Amino acid sequence: DAGVIQSPRHEVTEMGQEVTLRCKPISGHDYLFWYRQTMMRGLELLIYFNNNVPIDDSGMPEDRFSAKMPNASFSTLKIQPSEPRDSAVYFCASSRGQGYYGYTFGSGTRLTVV
């Protein structure tokens, strides 16, 4: 199993540009989570899906952020327009069930908005 696959690994973009982060969860996992990690705030849950349906998006910071999961093997997190304060590492994680036996995280996308 290749694990959770995220792309790109690094993204540098200018303020105001659209950014799209991608995630392929582990096959058979029915939950998918998007997290943002910063030194100051640690890991913050942005949104999670169950069977491709968004369940809780209360962590999405503002309307500039949106996430989709069109099928069980693919999800995107989009930021439009991007701002310097969005600079962080974005992680995707998946689990079978709600994750009481743990999540599997991807390697993350390091986003820098200049």
Place this chain on the structure above:
Amino acid sequence: QKEVEQDPGPLSVPEGAIVSLNCTYSNSAFQYFMWYRQYSRKGPELLMYTYSSGNKEDGRFTAQVDKSSKYISLFIRDSQPSDSATYLCAMSAPGNQFYFGTGTSLTVIP
């Protein structure tokens, strides 16, 4: 008040030392407790999980949960340089999301 509090460190110990990492929490409904290890520029990986109170041991690692004090610990015996990483605690109430600590940075010096 944050749901989970974790001392960020950094913590630096000599090889072979016993390491104690801790988290406190405020929500008495938390039942599921986990420890993740995160190497630099990698995603967190699950180290141990426990349900409710008590101890759990796995090799050199021991996780403890004290629900009366709302306090969890991870002990690492005979620490190795390969244990150098950031350790994150995470916890959840049934049916709810997991809340993560901000992580404790550990360096084991050969």
